[in-house]
Amino acid sequence: MSAAQSAPHVLIIGGGLGGLALAQILRKQGISFEVFERDLNKEARPTGWAIGLHSIIDELESAVPNDLPPLEPFVNHLQPLTLPAQLVFYTSPNLAERFGVENSPSTRIVRANRRRLRDWLRINIPIYYNKKLVRVDETEAGVTAHFEDGISATGDILIGADGIRSVVRQCLLHGEDIIKVAPVGNIIGELVLSDKDMIEQLQLGHSAWICNINVDDLIGVFGGVNEVHTSGKSGDYYWSVAWQDDTVPIHKSDYWTQTATKEELHSFAVQKVRRLPDKLRKIIEQTPVDGMKLKPILYYDVELNKGRIQVGRVMLLGDAAHSMYPFRGEGAIHALVDAMSIGRTISQNRGSIVNTPDTQRILQDCQDEILERGAKAVRASRAVYFPEKEKVTFTGPRMAWGHPSRPIPVKTISV
Ligand SMILES: Cc1cc2nc3c(=O)[nH]c(=O)nc-3n(C[C@H](O)[C@H](O)[C@H](O)COP(=O)(O)OP(=O)(O)OC[C@H]3O[C@@H](n4cnc5c(N)ncnc54)[C@H](O)[C@@H]3O)c2cc1C
Missing domain, CATH: 3.50.50.60 (FAD/NAD(P)-binding domain)
Structure with a gap:
């Protein structure tokens, strides 16, 4: 050329x-x-x-x-906020415990x-x-x-x-x-959060949080900020609800989520998380139907x-x-x-x-x-969700963003 x-x-x-x-x-x-x-x-x-x-x-x-x-x-997606990048896990059976990783001099993390x-x-x-x-x-x-x-x-x-x-x-x-396709169904929503709603999410995890819970076939819920707005008072948020489904076909167009309406995706996601504590359900429930991603990605x-x-x-x-x-x-x-x-x-x-x-x-x-x-x-x-299929046994603290997770205490945050 x-x-x-x-x-x-x-x-x-x-x-x-x-x-x-x-x-x-x-x-x-x-x-x-x-x-x-x-x-x-x-x-x-x-x-x-x-x-x-x-x-x-x-x-x-x-x-x-x-x-x-x-x-x-x-x-850095948190700028102009000066909070360190942080990911927090809420894992069953005790969903109140907070473990995770955070940017620090010894655990450098940039959430981009x-x-x-x-x-x-x-x-x-x-x-x-x-x-x-x-x-x-x-x-x-x-x-x-x-x-x-x-x-x-x-x-x-x-x-x-x-x-x-x-x-x-x-x-x-x-x-x-x-x-190869993952035996996992997935729904994604996006919304703008500000002020009190944003503070609640930052408190769950500055950058993101993950809830791992085995209720029915639900395997994980993720919530996080994509980008804080320049005002520092609001930000673009997104979430995903994932569940095990061994019937997901290799051709994604054949899976029901690819033809579902926004209303159908929203009500399915809300129904899937109904047994989670309020604070972990809220971002999903408060997402306007218009914020639902059509044809949500499947994992391969x-x-x-x-x-x-x-x-x-x-x-x-x-x-x-x-x-x-x-x-x-x-x-x-x-x-x-x-x-x-x-x-x-x-x-x-x-x-x-x-x-x-x-x-x-x-x-x-x-x-x-x-x-x-x-x-x-x-x-x-x-192996994260299917350790038995991969014949893997995880030992030690859960790793995230390259570092072992540790207890993350709750801190008061203002924006
Ligand atoms: C929901 C989700 C969350 C993720 N989160 C993380 C995370 O937190 N951390 C992390 O490390 N990874 C994450 N990943 C994985 C990460 O996004 C990918 O591994 C990464 O983007 C791979 O980079 P790549 O350059 O190899 O491929 P891609 O980013 O896919 O880039 C490939 C490029 O090639 C172009 N292309 C394709 N076909 C052709 C063609 N025929 N001719 C010319 N150009 C072509 C495409 O348009 C594209 O621009 C995530 C992935 C997903 C789906």
């Missing part, structure tokens, strides 16, 4: 968190790259809700160029508004929009990406950062479909074990390589770790990246590490 580039030239398919992070890392290293994104433009898609960043924050900040502003003030995180990662990155990949051709001389509009681009290496339904992965696996995963991808000039990162249920809030963290790992590998071997058996092995090792770490995380995410 572009004029002659200095080798290695890297084609990045997908401008999500993983692809953009890789682009920033290559930019810092002076390595030539192009990013291709299927969306029509940068505003084409709602970006989703908040993301808990931890453990890799320092490494990420030093891997990206110096012209990016510091991460935390840019992405996803749109702002994407904006941060997009700074000074040129992106070709409306470029939907349909095919990849790999030869001795290079790799070519073909897009739906008939345009193609050629490079030395291609990175599939194209998410759970990755076309790059399908090309590598010759069309084999390995996506992709588990690729080490060795499944034979690397030539094409590699996978992020959800394309290992998509997981969001129950441990880890998918984006792994996508960012993958981007740093691939960026480092390409940069350290830039002189001979695809031409010698040695460097070929280095790329393969890098991909294998991504798959092995990813597959472990995929299984751990399944």
